[in-house]
Amino acid sequence: MSRDYQAEHRARADDLGLRQTSIGSCPRRLAGKRHVLGECWCESRLNDHGRRYRRTRDDKPIVMWEPYDAYGRDLTEVISAAEADGLRVHISGASPWNPGGTFCIAFIPQSGGPDAA
Numbered sequence: 001m002s003r004d005y006q007a008e009h010r011a012r013a014d015d016l017g018l019r020q021t022s023i024g025s026c027p028r029r030l031a032g033k034r035h036v037l038g039e040c041w042c043e044s045r046l047n048d049h050g051r052r053y054r055r056t057r058d059d060k061p062i063v064m065w066e067p068y069d070a071y072g073r074d075l076t077e078v079i080s081a082a083e084a085d086g087l088r089v090h091i092s093g094a095s096p097w098n099p100g101g102t103f104c105i106a107f108i109p110q111s112g113g114p115d116a117a
Contacts, residue, residue: 012096025050027107041081
């Protein structure tokens with residue numbers, strides 16, 4: 001019998017208080033900015049298993065990436081770009097995709113952003 005990895009992922013996300021809303025993974029959209037194909041920092045190798053969610057406690061949108069590993073230089077570049085676009089970044093070991101194998105990089109709109117109401 002095959003496993004339903006997507007259903008398992010959704011259940012783990014739900015346990016973390018997240019509801020997946022799309023597979024869109026460009027965090028810039030949380031800040032009201034456009035994705036620019038070929039130039040956007042969301043094309044980083046860290047954008048693995050990227051998805052958009054809403055937190056169940058307050059319905060605020062977030063984008064999460066769930067890479068298996070990261071180099072410090074890559075993290076620094078992504079964090080700097082996200083902050084320049086007006087996003088907060090939270091890094092956690094609580095990843096709904098593959099717990100223990102991936103970690104989570106969450107991008108959260110600053111208060112007052114277009115989706116931060």
